Amino acid sequence: MKRRVGGLETEFGLVCVRADGSRALEPEEAARELFRPVVAMGRSSNVFLRNASRLYLDVGSHPEYATAECDDWWELVAQDRAGERIFAELTRTADERLAEAGQDARIHLLKNNVDSAGNAFGSHENYLVDRRGEFTRLPRYLLPFLVTRQIVTGAGGVAPAVEGEAGRGAGAQFVFSRRSDHMWEAVSSATTRTRPIINTRDEPHGDANLYRRLHVIVGDSTMSEVSTHLRFATTDLVLRAIESGRALPELGLADDIAAIRAVARDLTGTAPLPTAGGGTVTALEIQQRWLDHVADLTEGEESQVLETWQKALDAVRTGDRAWASQNLDWAIKERLFTQVMERRGIDLEDPAIERLDLAYHDIDPSRGVFFALQRRGLAPAVLPEERIEAARRIAPTTTRAHLRGQVVTAAQEHGVDHVVDWTTLRLTRQGAMPVQVLDPFATEHPAVDALLEEIRAQGGSAAVPPPA
Amino acid sequence: MSQQSLNAPGGGPDEISPEDETVTGGQTFASVQGTDDLLDEIDSVLESNAETFVRSFVQKGGQ
Numbered sequence: 001m002k003r004r005v006g007g008l009e010t011e012f013g014l015v016c017v018r019a020d021g022s023r024a025l026e027p028e029e030a031a032r033e034l035f036r037p038v039v040a041m042g043r044s045s046n047v048f049l050r051n052a053s054r055l056y057l058d059v060g061s062h063p064e065y066a067t068a069e070c071d072d073w074w075e076l077v078a079q080d081r082a083g084e085r086i087f088a089e090l091t092r093t094a095d096e097r098l099a100e101a102g103q104d105a106r107i108h109l110l111k112n113n114v115d116s117a118g119n120a121f122g123s124h125e126n127y128l129v130d131r132r133g134e135f136t137r138l139p140r141y142l143l144p145f146l147v148t149r150q151i152v153t154g155a156g157g158v159a160p161a162v163e164g165e166a167g168r169g170a171g172a173q174f175v176f177s178r179r180s181d182h183m184w185e186a187v188s189s190a191t192t193r194t195r196p197i198i199n200t201r202d203e204p205h206g207d208a209n210l211y212r213r214l215h216v217i218v219g220d221s222t223m224s225e226v227s228t229h230l231r232f233a234t235t236d237l238v239l240r241a242i243e244s245g246r247a248l249p250e251l252g253l254a255d256d257i258a259a260i261r262a263v264a265r266d267l268t269g270t271a272p273l274p275t276a277g278g279g280t281v282t283a284l285e286i287q288q289r290w291l292d293h294v295a296d297l298t299e300g301e302e303s304q305v306l307e308t309w310q311k312a313l314d315a316v317r318t319g320d321r322a323w324a325s326q327n328l329d330w331a332i333k334e335r336l337f338t339q340v341m342e343r344r345g346i347d348l349e350d351p352a353i354e355r356l357d358l359a360y361h362d363i364d365p366s367r368g369v370f371f372a373l374q375r376r377g378l379a380p381a382v383l384p385e386e387r388i389e390a391a392r393r394i395a396p397t398t399t400r401a402h403l404r405g406q407v408v409t410a411a412q413e414h415g416v417d418h419v420v421d422w423t424t425l426r427l428t429r430q431g432a433m434p435v436q437v438l439d440p441f442a443t444e445h446p447a448v449d450a451l452l453e454e455i456r457a458q459g460g461s462a463a464v465p466p467p468a
Numbered sequence: 469m470s471q472q473s474l475n476a477p478g479g480g481p482d483e484i485s486p487e488d489e490t491v492t493g494g495q496t497f498a499s500v501q502g503t504d505d506l507l508d509e510i511d512s513v514l515e516s517n518a519e520t521f522v523r524s525f526v527q528k529g530g531q
Contacts, residue, residue, distance in 0.1 A: 015525040021517030023524040060528035110525070117526040340514070343507055355518035356510065358525065372509055376502030 004236055005069045005128040005399055005440045008080050008228075010221055011062040011121040012087060012363070013110035024105035027061035033094045034063060034087075034107060041412075048420045050412060051082060052395035052405040062121050063087055063109060068401030069422075069440050073232040075396050077225050078383050082391035084111060084363045091364060111221045112155070112361035113179055116354065120182040120195070123221040125231065127214040128204065128440060130243055135212060138242055139187045139198055144251040145238050145290050146197050146218050147260045148283040150177040151269050152312040153231045155220035156330030157357055158337075158348050159265065172349045173265060174337065176330050177220050180264040186256040191217065197256065205422035207438045214239070218260075223361060223370040225382045226308065226327045233305040237294040244297070249289045252276035267334075269316040287313055327380050332373065333360060402443045410452050414459020425451060427458075 016030035017023060025033070035045045035057055046056040052068035065083035070076035091107050098105045114120050129135065154177030161171030185196040199215040202208075216235065222228045241248060253259045254274040262271055263283045272280035291309050298306060308327075315324035315331060324331035337353055346352055362368040373379035395405025407425045411418040417428040425448065426434035435447040 013525065013527060015521075015527075017521055017524050019516075021520030021524060027527050062527065108525075115525050115527050116522045119527055121527070339503065339507060340510060343511075344514075351519035351522050352514040354522045355514055358522065359510070359513050367513075369510060369513070372506055376506055378502060378506065 002240070003071050003441065004239070005071050006073070006076060006232055006236070007067045007069055007126045008076060008232075009064060009066040009122070009124040009126070010080065010083060010111060011058055011064045011123070013112055013115055013121065013358075013361075014061055014063060014107065015110070016105050016107045018104045019106075024103065025107075030094075030105075030107050031057055031061040031063060033098065034090050034109075036097070037090065037093065048404060048408055049086070050393050050395070050405055050409045051079065051391055052401035052408065053079060053083060054422075055083075055086065058121075060119070060121065068395050068404065069399040070396050070401070071399050071441070072396070073229050073236065074383065075391075075398075076232055077228050078387050078391040079396065080228060081225070081383065081388045085365075085388065085392055088363050088365060108358075108367075109363050110358055110361045111223060111363050112358065113221055114182070120179075122191075122217050123219045124199075125216040125219055125235065127216070127235065127239060128206065128211050129214045129239060131204075131208070131210050131212050135214075138214070138239075140252055141242050141248050142238060143186055143197060143256050144253055144281075144286050145235070146216065147253060147256050148263055148286045149218075149231070149234065150180065150220070150260075150264060150330075151283050151287060151316050152234070152309065152328070153219065153222060153227045154179075154264070154330040155222055155227070155361075156333035158353060161349065172347075174267065174334055174348060175264040176267070177264050179218060179220050180260040183218060183257055183260055197260070206440045211440070220329070221361065222329050224327060224329045224332065224380055226380045227329045229382070230305070230308060230312065233302070234290075234309055237297055237302070237305065238290055240297050241290075241294050249286075249293055250277065251281055251286050251289060253281075267316070268319075269313075284313060284317055326378055332370075332379055333357070336360070336369075336373070398441075398443060400437050400440050400442050403437055403445055403448045407448065407451060407455070410455045411459075414455050416455045416459045418455075427451070427454065429458075 014027050014030055016025040038047055038055060039045055048054050054066040056064050058064040065087060067076055067079040067083065070079060087109050091109050095106050113123060157175060157178040158172055159175045159178060159181060182195055183197055184194040187198045187200060188194065188196040189200045190196060191199060195217065197218040199217050201215050202212050204211040204213045219231055222231065252275060254276050259273045262273060269284035270282045272282060275281050291306060295306055311323050312328055315321055321331050321335065325335040326332065340356055341347060344352060356369065359369040365371050370379055374381050395401040404420055404425065408420060419426055419428055423438055424434045424436050426432050435451050437445055
């Protein structure tokens with residue numbers, strides 16, 4: 001597919017602590033406080049916002065934000081950032097209410113993927129792919145790319161010492177991604193118990209005769225806009241190559257799960273990985289092969305994706321982190337952890353490093369360490385501030401999200417009760433007919449125009465101000 | 469996404485043209501100061517109950 005719709009679902013970690021760091025509220029309670037304005041607005045903790053995104057509370061009290069359908073990966077980054085801002089605002093107002101109630105309690109929302117007990121939660125990428133043909137051969141080619149992609153787009157972190165090893169600091173090490181230790185299968189329909197790299201849940205949210213959904217759940221939540229953009233832009237190019245039907249690099253690995261863990265721990269990118277064909281290949285080789293392979297598929301500004309991808313690979317190959325340590329999450333973190341360890345005379349296993357890792361992913365603009373780096377030019381700020389702010393209110397204009405965004409915005413402005421999901425829009429009054437939009441690329445629809453007319457004719461003004 | 473916004477401050481994934489080099493030099497200097505200042509800021513986070521905070525962050529798995 002030349003134009004592809006994609007979306008990003010982010011589950012946030014949640015902790016509510018007193019000033020002394022001890023737990024003030026259980027996650028369930030803190031989540032309820034956080035979602036109070038959402039429930040007041042939508043009578044539910046599962047709502048679609050004016051920017052056509054979905055905001056909800058997932059299993060385990062994880063606040064979750066799913067971007068609307070995007071067909072441009074910088075727009076997706078803007079929409080993802082907008083979600084952080086929306087939740088940061090909800091956190092701020094929840095903290096104010098707690099303070100007014102005299103509670104010593106502050107909520108932290110963490111855009112990371114694992115808590116201190118090792119419970120994992122996700123960052124799920126969705127790509128619309130063509131129903132015809134290629135899905136059966138897709139994993140065979142996509143998996144080696146996904147297994148090794150972490151050397152570019154991993155969030156970095158510390159893999160704890162393996163149990164049984166004696167001595168402090170013995171086994172802990174800096175890794176490209178901690179996600180690899182939570183992956184148990186290559187492809188399956190499971191999500192929690194035996195978490196796969198590719199999940200086969202096939203909910204295309206569109207015409208199932210034409211499309212299916214590729215659900216990639218191996219990624220880390222990324223703070224860097226460069227890292228998030230590369231995740232989608234490079235995966236899109238690889239999918240395009242697979243869909244083209246042409247001959248592809250045969251890089252199938254003997255054991256994807258053993259490989260993904262080895263790649264996470266090898267910061268040189270040169271560890272030999274056994275292939276299905278009986279040879280070996282390195283993470284750097286796999287990434288470089290794909291980069292070279294897709295080069296002729298890029299158009300216009302996409303050549304920049306190749307340049308950035310190449311810089312990322314060069315940072316691993318040469319060990320020169322000058323560019324990477326200001327642009328890619330794993331390398332920004334690698335440098336930061338090193339500086340803090342030197343300054344404090346501690347090692348990777350010190351709790352201060354784990355605290356620092358959590359602070360890096362704290363989405364509060366004033367508390368989060370990522371944003372502190374960004375303010376000093378030590379982490380990328382690619383998107384202009386105005387664009388991120390606009391994305392809080394305005395849906396992507398080149399996909400179906402545009403239609404949903406218009407309906408939600410009009411319904412909120414006129415105080416008209418409504419129910420929407422990814423494909424369906426309807427008013428809650430009795431007898432209202434649902435409008436279904438099955439084409440994810442549709443930006444115009446006569447039935448939606450009629451629905452907008454009806455909302456304007458019916459409505460007064462909104463009683464409850466929306467949270468976004 | 470336009471090229472212009474790729475050239476936003478903070479070092480996007482853009483190529484640095486030769487005439488930008490003085491600017492880059494200045495930014496590097498600023499970054500050294502920025503780092504010291506940043507580490508001071510981080511100290512305040514790490515010195516207040518780092519270990520207790522970490523232990524407080526336990527949630528059931530998601531997804």
